[in-house]
Amino acid sequence: MSSKFSINALNLYYGEFHALKNITLDIPEHEITALIGPSGCGKSTFLKTLNRMNDLEEGVRIEGKVTLDGTDIYKDMDAIELRKRVGMVFQQPNPFPKSIYENVAYGPRINGIHRKQELDEIVERSLRQAAIWDELKDRLNKSALGLSGGQQQRLCIARTLAVEPEVILMDEPTSALDPISTSRIEDLAIDLKDKYTIVIVTHNMQQASRISDNTAFFLLGELIEYNNTERLFSIPADKRTEDYITGRFG
Amino acid sequence: MRNRFDRELVSLNEQLTQMGQLCETAIENATKALQDGDMEKAKLVIEKDAEIDQSERDIERLCLKLLLQQQPVARDLRQISAALKMITDMERIGDQTSDIAEIIISAKISETTDFPKIGEMSREAQRMVSDSVSAYVNRDMELAGRVEANDDVVDLLFESVKKELIERIAQSSGRDLTSAQHAIDVIMVAKYLERIADHATNIAE
Numbered sequence: 365m366s367s368k369f370s371i372n373a374l375n376l377y378y379g380e381f382h383a384l385k386n387i388t389l390d391i392p393e394h395e396i397t398a399l400i401g402p403s404g405c406g407k408s409t410f411l412k413t414l415n416r417m418n419d420l421e422e423g424v425r426i427e428g429k430v431t432l433d434g435t436d437i438y439k440d441m442d443a444i445e446l447r448k449r450v451g452m453v454f455q456q457p458n459p460f461p462k463s464i465y466e467n468v469a470y471g472p473r474i475n476g477i478h479r480k481q482e483l484d485e486i487v488e489r490s491l492r493q494a495a496i497w498d499e500l501k502d503r504l505n506k507s508a509l510g511l512s513g514g515q516q517q518r519l520c521i522a523r524t525l526a527v528e529p530e531v532i533l534m535d536e537p538t539s540a541l542d543p544i545s546t547s548r549i550e551d552l553a554i555d556l557k558d559k560y561t562i563v564i565v566t567h568n569m570q571q572a573s574r575i576s577d578n579t580a581f582f583l584l585g586e587l588i589e590y591n592n593t594e595r596l597f598s599i600p601a602d603k604r605t606e607d608y609i610t611g612r613f614g
Numbered sequence: 615m616r617n618r619f620d621r622e623l624v625s626l627n628e629q630l631t632q633m634g635q636l637c638e639t640a641i642e643n644a645t646k647a648l649q650d651g652d653m654e655k656a657k658l659v660i661e662k663d664a665e666i667d668q669s670e671r672d673i674e675r676l677c678l679k680l681l682l683q684q685q686p687v688a689r690d691l692r693q694i695s696a697a698l699k700m701i702t703d704m705e706r707i708g709d710q711t712s713d714i715a716e717i718i719i720s721a722k723i724s725e726t727t728d729f730p731k732i733g734e735m736s737r738e739a740q741r742m743v744s745d746s747v748s749a750y751v752n753r754d755m756e757l758a759g760r761v762e763a764n765d766d767v768v769d770l771l772f773e774s775v776k777k778e779l780i781e782r783i784a785q786s787s788g789r790d791l792t793s794a795q796h797a798i799d800v801i802m803v804a805k806y807l808e809r810i811a812d813h814a815t816n817i818a819e
Binding site: 573 | 686
C-alpha cells in the first residue's frame with residue numbers, strides 16, 4: 365500500500381509551547397488511520413496540520429515536512445487546492461443554515477459547477493455515499509438544521525464528499541452521537557475507504573480497534589507508537605501505550 | 615485507576631487457582647486409588663467432579679462479565695482469553711479423572727496387580743497438572759516449558775502400556791474374555807491419563 369501522506373520530523377509550536385515533537389509517520393492510501401491519546405496530547409493538532417488548518421493561527425510555528433502524494437503541502441501547494449483534496453469532518457455536526465440540497469451543492473458550486481443537472485447528480489451521489497439518500501431524498505429542500513445529530517453528521521460527510529476529496533479527516537466525528545448513529549458512521553467510514561484515505565481522531569478505543577487499519581498513539585506531543593491496529597491493541601510495543609489503552613494511565 | 619477491574623482480575627486469578635487445586639486433588643485421589651486400591655478415594659473423585667464443573671461455569675460467567683463491562687484490550691484481554699481456554703482444559707481433566715475413577719471401581723484395576731507403568735503414568739500426569747497450574751499462577755515460563763517437555767514422557771509410557779497389553783492379549787489362551795475385558799479397561803485408563811497430560815500441556819502453553 366502506498367503512502368498518501370508522508371510526515372517527516374514535524375514540529376509544531378504554539379508560541380513557546382512545543383505541541384508536536386518530531387513526528388514522523390506515513391499514512392497509507394485507502395486505509396483508515398486512527399489517532400488516539402489523552403486530551404491535549406496533540407492528536408487533533410496533528411490532524412489539522414494535514415490540511416493546514418493551524419498554520420495561519422497566530423503564534424503557530426511549524427517545522428518539518430508534510431507531503432501529499434509527494435508534494436510538500438506547506439511549500440508547494442496552496443491551501444485552497446489542499447483543502448479540495450483533503451476534506452474535514454468535525455466533532456459537532458456543523459451544517460450550514462440552508463437546505464439539505466444547498467449544503468451539499470455548496471462546495472461544487474464555489475468550484476464553478478452551476479448546471480442544475482450536474483449539481484443534482486452530485487447531491488444524489490454524495491448523499492448515497494454518505495448512506496443518507498434514502499432518508500433525505502424526499503426532503504432535500506428542507507432545512508438541514510431540522511435533522512437529527514446523526515443525520516446532520518452524515519450530511520456533513522456528504523458535503524465533504526461532494527467536492528471529491530482524496531482524504532477525509534475526521535475529528536471525533538461520533539462523540540456527540542448516539543450508538544446507532546455512531547455505528548452508521550463507522551460502517552460508512554469502512555465503506556468509504558475503498559475510494560478515500562481516512563484519518564480519524566477518536567477518544568473511543570473500541571471505535572479505533574473496530575474501524576481502523578493503523579493506529580497512532582500520541583502522548584504529550586510525541587508519537588509513542590504507530591502500528592497495525594490489531595497489533596497495537598493486542599500486543600502493544602510500548603508500556604505507555606499498554607497503560608493508556610488498558611485504562612491504567614498515570 | 616480501574617481499581618474495580620483490577621480487583622476482579624485478581625479474583626479471576628484466585629478462582630482459576632482454586633479450580634486448578636480441585637483438579638490436582640482429583641487426580642491425586644485417582645492415583646492413590648490406583649496405587650492402594652482405595653475405592654473411597656475413587657468415589658470421592660466422582661463426587662467432587664461437580665465442584666469442578668461449577669467452577670468452570672462461575673469463571674466463565676466472570677470472564678464474560680469482564681469482557682462485556684470492561685472491553686479489555688492488550689494484556690487484560692490476553693489474561694481473560696487465556697482463562698477461558700484454561701477452564702475448558704481443566705473441566706476436561708476433571709471429567710477424565712472422574713471417568714478413570716469409575717473404571718477403577720467397576721474393573722478393580724490397581725497398580726500392583728496390573729502394571730507398575732500405569733501408576734507411573736498417573737503420577738506423571740498428576741505432576742503435570744500441578745505444575746501447569748503453578749506455572750500460570752506464578753507466571754513461571756520455565757516450569758511451563760518443563761510441563762510441555764514432560765508430555766513426551768507420558769506419551770512414551772502410554773505406548774509401553776499399550777505394547778504390554780497387546781502381548782498379554784496375544785499370550786492369553788483363546789477364549790479368556792475376562793482378561794480381554796480387563797485389558798480394555800486398563801487401556802482406557804491409560805488413554806484418559808494420556809489425555810489429561812495433553813490438557814495440562816495446553817494449560818502450560
